[in-house]
Amino acid sequence: METIDEARSALLQRCASGDSAALRTLYDQSAPQLFSVLLRILHRRDLAEEALQEVFMSVWRKASSYRPARGSPMAWMTSIARYRALDIRRSLKSDQFSGDLMPILEETVAAEDTDLVEKAGLSGDAQRLEECLQRLTPQQNQAIRLAFVGGFTHEEVAGRIGSPIGTIKSWVRRGLQALRSCLGS
Amino acid sequence: MRYDNAELNERLAADYVIGTMRGAARRRFEDIMAGHIPLRRAVHRWEQRLFWLSMQLPPVQPPPEVWARIERQIAPPGSVMPVAVPSRLWQALAAGIAAVALVLGTLLVSRAPEVQVQVKVEKQAIESAHTAIVADNTAPIWVVNAYPDTAELRVQAVRSVPLADNQSFELWMLPDSGAAPVSLGLLPRVGSAVLTVSAEQLRILAATSKLAVSIEPAGGSPTGAPTGPIPYSAPLLHTAPV
Known part of the structure; x- marks a missing residue:
């Protein structure tokens, strides 16, 4: 049976040969997840919509350079989306971000820990990551999630958690080190 | 650092x-x-x-306008039928040239007046380890990218040049060692081709700085060495240390 990664790799190959129907299928399958990723970092629908369009244009143009060896298609597309969002965010002044979505972020971050265990059909890799995250200190876990999912800088994470920036940096760094050895690769 | x-x-x-x-x-x-x-x-x-x-984030459905804009960008309205080929060419050209543009700047692009493509260098797109653009005096003809990870050579004919029906273009490595040319396979007249390369060919490729194209009987050289004229050659650039 074809895995979802294999199916998506095949779609990317078809995109590489100019098949726009394949891009449409990829879009239908992954745009809602990527839109959520972009919204979370950009906090504004107009920016996230524009970024989503750019992300899929990148996927279309770069499809021929995708190789399964570099990770799953979804990991690849998520990286394109996150990096684009980080670039956009950096180019904007801080006052262009409304604070509206911030509470939602923190609620979700808190809720995820308990919510996740109940998610059916979670892949083995996702479960392993979650188990490893649970072995970190709660502060390390939270700092990593805020940086990765929220797109916050060390400084912003420090502001939100209310700890000095040096402390945040070491939480993130040690947390990531521990994650790597826990995941064992 | x-x-x-x-x-x-x-x-x-x-x-x-x-x-x-x-x-x-x-x-x-x-x-x-x-x-x-x-x-x-x-x-x-x-x-x-x-x-x-x-x-883990909950999916959020984007508004339909987003796809509509993407669709317009990849297939401008009014050219729905013929657009498949040009967009594919454009895309391959952009991907192929991006690697070279990094090294040569805009030199090669400006040599291609027919193409007039503004190539945006996207470093993430560069996954090929070796790349070459075979051109004549006016414009690129083939873009060649080698991918050692998958043992593939991807060749895109950017435009087609005249050739008799009973002839083929064959691509050769001219090893730096001065050894005899080694064939990489036949070049497509139009469109693109994926040529599979052996580990031995990849090893030679890594120690080759020049590619050449010969005109052979249809199906390729009968002897394993170039037998016809060699109208084109191109420098092979090694874009990533392997």
Whole structure:
């Protein structure tokens, strides 16, 4: 049976040969997840919509350079989306971000820990990551999630958690080190 | 900064992927990563480890206008039928030239007046280890990219040049050692082709700085060496250390 990664790799190959129907299928399958990723970092629908369009244009143009060896298609597309969002965010002044979505972020971050265990059909890799995250200190876990999912800088994470920036940096760094050895690769 | 230390690579890659590396440091890291395979692999591993965090977010349906705009960009209205081929050409050309543009700037692009493509260099797109553009005096004819990871040579005919029906274009490596030319296969007259290359061919490719194209009887040289005229040659650029 074809895995979802294999199916998506095949779609990317078809995109590489100019098949726009394949891009449409990829879009239908992954745009809602990527839109959520972009919204979370950009906090504004107009920016996230524009970024989503750019992300899929990148996927279309770069499809021929995708190789399964570099990770799953979804990991690849998520990286394109996150990096684009980080670039956009950096180019904007801080006052262009409304604070509206911030509470939602923190609620979700808190809720995820308990919510996740109940998610059916979670892949083995996702479960392993979650188990490893649970072995970190709660502060390390939270700092990593805020940086990765929220797109916050060390400084912003420090502001939100209310700890000095040096402390945040070491939480993130040690947390990531521990994650790597826990995941064992 | 040192980029030959595995532990440091891991840390920098993690900092890049999680997004806390910002500003000029981020740009600099992207530049270095483009030509640094261990660093790029470390980044890919971190992306693969952490992207599950993003998958935990609840999906949000984007408005239909977003797809409509994407569709317009990849297939401008009024040219729905013929657009498939040009867009494919454009895309392959952009991907192929991007690698070279990094090294040669806009030189080759400006040599291609017929094509008039503004190539945006996207370093992430560069995954091929060896690349060549075979051109005549006016414009590129073939873009050649080698991918050792998958043992593939991808060749795109950017435009077609005249050739008798009973003849083929054959692509050759001219090894730096001065050894006899080694065939890489037949070049497509139009469109693109994926040629499979052996480990031995890849080894020779890594020690080759020049490719040549010969005109052979249809189906390729009967002797294993070029038998006809050699109208084109091109420098082979090694874009990533392997």
